[in-house]
Amino acid sequence: xxxxxKFTAAAAVVLAVGACASKPEPxxxxxxxxxxxxxxxxxxxxxxxxxxxxxxxxxVAGSLEDFRVNVGERVYFDLNGYRLDSDDQEILKRQAAxxxxxPAVRILVAGNCDERGTREYxxxxxxxxASIVKDYLVSLGVNPSRIDTISYGKERPIAAGSDExxxxxxxxxxTQLVSGTTS
Amino acid sequence: MTRILTMLMLAVFMPLxxxxxxxxxxQVRVDEGNFKPTPLAIPDFEVRGENAEMAQDIADVVRADxxxxxxxxxxxxxxxxxxxxxxxxxxxxPDWRIIQTEGLVVGAYEELPDGKIAVSFRLWDVYGxxxxxxNGQPGRRLTTTPDNWRRIAHKIADSIYTRLTGEDxxxxxxxxYIAETGPKTERVKRLAIMDSDGANQQYLTPGxxxxxxxxxxxSAQEITYMSYEGGRPRVYLFNIETGRQELLxxxxxxxxxxxFSRDGQSVLLTQAQGGNSEIYLMNLRTxxxxxxxxxxxxxxxxxxxxxxxAIVFTSDRGGSxxxxxxxxxxxxxxxPSGGRDVACRITFNKGQYSTPVWSPRGDLVAFTKQLGGxxxxxxxxxxGKGERLLTEAYxxxxxxxxxxxxxxxxxxxxRPGAGPELWSVDLSGRNERRVPTQTDxxxxxxxxxxx
Numbered sequence: 001x002x003x004x005x006k007f008t009a010a011a012a013v014v015l016a017v018g019a020c021a022s023k024p025e026p027x028x029x030x031x032x033x034x035x036x037x038x039x040x041x042x043x044x045x046x047x048x049x050x051x052x053x054x055x056x057x058x059x060v061a062g063s064l065e066d067f068r069v070n071v072g073e074r075v076y077f078d079l080n081g082y083r084l085d086s087d088d089q090e091i092l093k094r095q096a097a098x099x100x101x102x103p104a105v106r107i108l109v110a111g112n113c114d115e116r117g118t119r120e121y122x123x124x125x126x127x128x129x130a131s132i133v134k135d136y137l138v139s140l141g142v143n144p145s146r147i148d149t150i151s152y153g154k155e156r157p158i159a160a161g162s163d164e165x166x167x168x169x170x171x172x173x174x175t176q177l178v179s180g181t182t183s
Numbered sequence: 184m185t186r187i188l189t190m191l192m193l194a195v196f197m198p199l200x201x202x203x204x205x206x207x208x209x210q211v212r213v214d215e216g217n218f219k220p221t222p223l224a225i226p227d228f229e230v231r232g233e234n235a236e237m238a239q240d241i242a243d244v245v246r247a248d249x250x251x252x253x254x255x256x257x258x259x260x261x262x263x264x265x266x267x268x269x270x271x272x273x274x275x276x277p278d279w280r281i282i283q284t285e286g287l288v289v290g291a292y293e294e295l296p297d298g299k300i301a302v303s304f305r306l307w308d309v310y311g312x313x314x315x316x317x318n319g320q321p322g323r324r325l326t327t328t329p330d331n332w333r334r335i336a337h338k339i340a341d342s343i344y345t346r347l348t349g350e351d352x353x354x355x356x357x358x359x360y361i362a363e364t365g366p367k368t369e370r371v372k373r374l375a376i377m378d379s380d381g382a383n384q385q386y387l388t389p390g391x392x393x394x395x396x397x398x399x400x401x402s403a404q405e406i407t408y409m410s411y412e413g414g415r416p417r418v419y420l421f422n423i424e425t426g427r428q429e430l431l432x433x434x435x436x437x438x439x440x441x442x443f444s445r446d447g448q449s450v451l452l453t454q455a456q457g458g459n460s461e462i463y464l465m466n467l468r469t470x471x472x473x474x475x476x477x478x479x480x481x482x483x484x485x486x487x488x489x490x491x492x493a494i495v496f497t498s499d500r501g502g503s504x505x506x507x508x509x510x511x512x513x514x515x516x517x518x519p520s521g522g523r524d525v526a527c528r529i530t531f532n533k534g535q536y537s538t539p540v541w542s543p544r545g546d547l548v549a550f551t552k553q554l555g556g557x558x559x560x561x562x563x564x565x566x567g568k569g570e571r572l573l574t575e576a577y578x579x580x581x582x583x584x585x586x587x588x589x590x591x592x593x594x595x596x597x598r599p600g601a602g603p604e605l606w607s608v609d610l611s612g613r614n615e616r617r618v619p620t621q622t623d624x625x626x627x628x629x630x631x632x633x634x
Contacts, residue, residue, distance in 0.1 A: 131458030162599030
């Protein structure tokens with residue numbers, strides 16, 4: 001029984017990851033083949049893992065799980081890119097609306113890069129990506145004082161692979177809820 | 184006592200050298216196109232003391248250092264004919280010519296009454312039939328405490344290398360790098376330091392915060408690097424002796440990509456905020472910093488010329504990462520393209536260029552190049568001419584120069600998914616070899632020659 005529950009939770013996260021990765025080109029493949037490894041690794045570094053199985057009523061409103069499943073915590077960038085396409089903008093609009101509904105929540109936007117760049121350039125590129133996400137959220141009315149940014153360059157991959165699919169996942173802007181969520 | 188022994192030694196050396204003719208001497212050419220390593224014999228040292236094992240170890244390190252240059256063929260002791268070598272007696276040259284030895288190192292290890300050890304050596308030109316003088320002397324003698332024996336060995340190797348090649352020494356140096364452990368998605372990164380040959384590995388930070396891109400001060404006493412301490416990526420100074428870590432500057436946003444100026448008085452670094460990265464020069468005494476670049480594009484990875492007048496850096500102002508040079512005082516330069524500009528682009532071939540490091544001799548810049556899914560370490564003239572690619576792999580990144588400007592150290596992931604390792608390559612592109620580390624390793628930086 002336990003195993004089944006775990007599997008259900010993992011599957012839910014797979015869906016969440018898939019929902020974020022809705023860009024036309026490389027990320028589409030991800031939706032179909034997102035490896036389970038990605039799921040295991042996503043939450044471990046920067047956030048506590050919410051092991052609660054998703055019940056029939058869905059995640060608690062205003063919770064981290066709610067944000068993950070119903071909003072989407074990452075936007076994905078093109079190779080060497082830092083522009084937000086319409087899919088990214090949709091996710092950020094949902095994030096802004098969610099943040100408006102839960103005004104106590106503070107966020108840290110992290111800019112991440114794939115491993116196919118050099119370390120220092122990627123730190124700068126990650127900072128640029130994080131800033132672009134922040135600027136967009138601010139343009140949608142989120143108070144800039146609620147948003148911190150950080151660049152991890154290529155230091156925080158979510159997919160361990162070394163292929164196009166993993167790199168596409170690793171080029172992201174990650175909105176991490178730092179405080180103020182309902183648990 | 185030491186002084187008396189030294190004087191005795193000199194007295195022994197003098198008459199020998201006077202008796203020898205001055206002729207065209209053995210010279211190893213480091214840049215020769217049609218290259219063949221020079222046969223060098225380094226028999227075990229004469230032992231004047233108890234610890235024969237240490238004498239053996241010292242000779243082994245000397246051999247390994249010289250062998251690692253790729254310039255010498257260190258001959259197998261089993262082939263040696265003359266067994267009765269002594270530092271005070273001229274070797275029987277015909278015995279060495281038969282086995283084609285060109286250079287012969289004869290050494291003696293002694294234990295001194297004060298507990299120290301001394302190693303003396305002479306370098307013989309076998310075909311010239313004469314001793315090769317080092318710093319005007321017909322031999323050298325080095326004294327130290329026993330725990331420092333590796334440094335004596337490195338200094339002996341340095342003397343021999345310098346005497347035979349005319350290049351400055353570089354074995355008696357250290358390498359700082361990032362030791363990596365754990366899975367890719369939860370990597371633990373620690374600051375680590377070791378001797379140039381990989382011995383004496385030590386970890387300087389515990390791994391609780393990710394640390395990146397360490398670089399030595401010109402005194403080799405301090406390291407500047409980037410740490411995520413407190414969840415904020417910023418540049419720090421680390422004192423190797425005291426272990427003390429100090430935040431550098433009070434910049435808003437993040438600071439990264441630090442590198443000391445050649446005089447050690449300042450640190451170049453990048454500050455990023457609001458999506459823009461700019462290069463600053465911070466004076467370590469006054470803690471005043473001055474912005475050098477002013478461009479909405481990414482400007483990062485600065486490295487200063489040996490004379491301090493210019494920096495080379497990475498910028499994507501032209502649409503992709505490329506290398507640029509600007510004067511430290513911000514005055515315009517005449518660019519390779521002919522025009523005058525504050526920052527001159529020097530890379531125009533296909534590909535992306537980053538991580539520039541100005542050579543200690545001032546004429547070249549080492550870089551990482553990305554092209555067609557491969558990574559290369561290469562060098563280019565500061566005038567943008569003469570690009571040469573020295574290495575190629577799935578990932579080769581982050582070159583740094585040996586203090587004599589002959590060897591480049593970098594890190595490599597040999598294939599997708601492989602952990603990073605340290606490698607070195609000769610400036611000629613020959614002699615690519617792995618530098619041993621206990622863990623995966625990245626971001627190597629070479630110290631200056633130790634005092």
